[in-house]
Amino acid sequence: MAPPASPEEGHRVRCHLDRLLAERDLTLRALSELVGVSTVNLSVLKNDRARAVRFSTLTALCDALDCTPGELFSVEPR
Structure with missing residues (x-):
């Protein structure tokens, strides 16, 4: 396993x-109003x-976008 970056x-x-x-x-501004960020x-x-x-921000984003954290983020391979 490679060391962390x-x-x-x-x-x-x-x-x-x-x-x-x-x-x-959705626009970024509309999302901002929905999630309070x-x-x-x-x-x-x-x-x-x-x-x-923050988990609270992640939760709000997922609720507003009707998605999971895995749909919002990914990790690129090394």
């Missing part, structure tokens, strides 16, 4: 918020720059 190398977790929003015909924070998440996600 260093912070300088980034992470392999990818967010699929763009695809989910398009499939549901700023559009700036959702944009950080959408662009794979987030370092952490």
Whole structure:
């Protein structure tokens, strides 16, 4: 098993918020209003720059998008 990536190398977790929003015909602003998270924070998440996600935020996103965490995020292979 390979060692974990260093912070300088980034992470392999990818967010699929763009695809989910398009499939549901939602804007980032509309999602922001539904989940109570700023559009700036959702944009950080959408662009794979987030370092952490609260479970409460993840739950709200999954509820609003009618998806599972596995549909919202994936981990790229090494």
